[in-house]
Amino acid sequence: MHWRPWSEEAFRASAESGRPILLFITVGWSRACSSMARTTFGDSKVSALADRECIPVRVDADLRPDVAERYALDGWPTTLLLTDDGEILQGGTYFEPEPLAQLLQRTSASYRAARAEISRRAGVARLDRESHSGPAHAPGSPDPVEDIAAFLLGRSDPTLGGFAxxxxxxxxxxxxxxxxxxxxxxxxxxxxxxxxxxxxxxxxxxxxxxxxxxxxxxxxxxxxxxxxxxxxxxxxxxxxxxxxxxxxxxxxxxxxxxxxxxxxxxxxxxxxxxxxxxxxxxxxLQTDSGADLAGACLAAARVLDDPELGRASLALLERIALETYLPGRGVRHFDDPSAPVLLADHVATVSALLDAHDATGELPYSMLAEELGRYLIAAFFDEERAAFRDRVHDAHDVGRLSEPAYPYRLNARAAQALGRLGAASSDPALREMAGRVLTWTAAGWREHGLDAASCGIAALDLIDWPNS
Structure with missing residues (x-):
């Protein structure tokens, strides 16, 4: 298999050759992904068909969560055939060799035979999707905590724990x-x-x-x-x-x-x-997962009264910041100039830096948190939508990356982080921004199932801070 990265070059090759994109989204920690990579794409018939009939593109969901979140189906792996502008033709999750070979043959043949009409319909679908995108939530309760708690309790398993x-x-x-x-x-x-x-x-x-x-x-x-x-x-x-x-x-x-x-x-x-x-x-570790882990272990160190764990957590956070921080330009998802600039990394890093400041009282942590928090607002906030986009867009975006996404749970976490930052810096503008984003999450929690808990946590924190 001759895999290509997600790139303009891959989509250009698809457009010039008339072959669909074969998109395989995988993660290193999934045994199903490893199995399909080894057995299905290791099959000589499948690999020959894929190289001849398609433009194979492989995406690691941990390295490119922005791509994965726009194309994932019911889990990992996700296997899709796309048009040359990134619309989905066919797909599924895990495929055995023969079913995938049949799908490749059937879809590539129909795409060649009716490419213009397929592209036209895909364009209509994209325009319709864009017209309904974004967080246009109806007004909701200004304090949703009780409603969210009742909803989540109603979904809980009262006998076995967790959810039914x-x-x-x-x-x-x-x-x-x-x-x-x-x-x-x-x-x-x-x-x-x-x-x-x-x-x-x-x-x-x-x-x-x-x-x-x-x-x-x-x-x-x-x-x-x-x-x-x-x-x-x-x-x-x-x-x-x-x-x-x-x-x-x-x-x-x-x-x-x-x-x-x-x-x-x-x-x-x-x-x-x-x-x-x-x-x-x-x-x-990427920036978001590393910062989340450092912040969580700082909390554990405090509860366990373990200074050594606290020092190790601070060292991890500092290493991540050193590797991914660019002065005035935020943090990258991992230590590479090509890495995407993502909301998740900034929310996690700001939160962990505030955890570090709470643990040590040292000013550099809160100063960097404030810088990244202000960059987060400047780079990701959509004034019209009153919510944060998931990534910084640029002229080289292809496929559905050109469409903005407003992740619910991340917006709730951003409100929580900015509320904490406003309290730490005594800046009412940051608290006001936190309140605006929380208002959006509070209006839309019914649409987001168990993720409503993230809105509830942010609401409780923002209620508590003026008295803390």
């Missing part, structure tokens, strides 16, 4: 929101979720697996991400403080594993992966 049905995830934001609501029924729901996650998803070494297949939390899928580890650490830290000190054991194991698995340099991590097989499939 399968698979089972921790949903750390929801557990944290329930704990901060501090009502008997929300505390009970948080306890059930944390107990189940500790029992079913937290390995003996502290690795936090993403989910369990069974409704009873059985059959944990042994996939690791730094984002999931960080979220679990925050949830167990919150549970240890607000609910029960017995969660300190899970917090200690999860934070120790994070430090050994992701804080170490590549050579040390490779050695550990040989002793911990499930670590071999976990991704390296």
């Amino acid at each position: 049905g399968a698979p089972k995830f921790l949903h750390a934001d929801t557990a944290i929101f329930f704990l901060r609501c501090d009502a008997p029924e929300t505390r009970a729901a948080a306890r059930l979720a944390l107990d189940a996650a500790d029992r079913a998803l937290c390995g003996p070494d502290g690795a936090m697996f993403r989910f369990a297949l069974g409704e009873d939390w059985s059959s944990a899928v042994r996939e690791l991400t730094a984002e999931n580890q960080a979220a679990a650490i925050r949830a167990f830290a919150e549970g240890s403080v607000r609910l029960d000190r017995r969660y300190l054991g899970a917090l200690r194991r999860a934070s120790d594993f994070a430090r050994q698995a992701w804080f170490e340099e590549a050579g040390r991590r490779s050695h550990m992966a040989r002793r911990t097989p499930h670590l071999a499939h976990s991704p390296a």
Whole structure:
């Protein structure tokens, strides 16, 4: 297979050759992705067809979440055939060799035969999508906390914990929101979720697996991400403080594993992966996941009274900032000039820098947080929509990257971060911006399912700060 990166060059080759784009979105920590790459694309018939009939493009979702979020179907892998302007022709998730070979033959032939008409219909679909894009939420409750709590409690599993049905995830934001609501029924729901996650998803070494297949939390899928580890650490830290000190054991194991698995340099991590097989499939850190992990471990260090973990967390955050920060131009998603400039990285880094300032009182952390917060507003805020776009756009965007996206959970987290920053800097303009974005998230929470918890957390924080 002759894979190309997501690029103008790939789409130009598609337009000039009349061949559709074959887009394979993968992640390194998914065994399904590894299996399809090895067996399906390793099949000689499939690889020959793909090279002859298509322009193969491979995207790592951890490195290009902006592409992945616009094209992902029901999970990883996602396998799509696209027009030369990035509209979806056909696709699915996991394909065995023969079904994919048939799809490639059928779709490439129909695309060649009716390319003009297909492109016309795709253009109409794109215009229709653009006309309905963006966060045009109807006015909602100015204080949505009680409504969100009632909604999430209604979705909770009162017997097994988590949320009804399968698979089972921790949903750390929801557990944290329930704990901060501090009502008997929300505390009970948080306890059930944390107990189940500790029992079913937290390995003996502290690795936090993403989910369990069974409704009873059985059959944990042994996939690791730094984002999931960080979220679990925050949830167990919150549970240890607000609910029960017995969660300190899970917090200690999860934070120790994070430090050994992701804080170490590549050579040390490779050695550990040989002793911990499930670590071999976990991704390296990008800016957002690294900052999230550093901030979570700072919270763990405070709860565990572990200065050494705190120092290691600060060192990780400083290393990430040093590698990705460009003065006056924000942070990149990873240490490469070609890396995208993303909202997620700025929200996570501002939040972690504020955590570092809270832990140490040192001014450089809050100064850099304020600089990045102001860049975040200048680069990502859509004044007309009163919400943040997910990325900085440029003239080289291709496919659906040219269309703005307004991620709900990230906007809620941005409101929370800017509210904290406004409190730290005593700048009412930052608090006002936080309030504007929170107003949008509060108006639209019913459309976003369990992600409504992120709005609830931001609302509780913004309510609390004037009195803190």
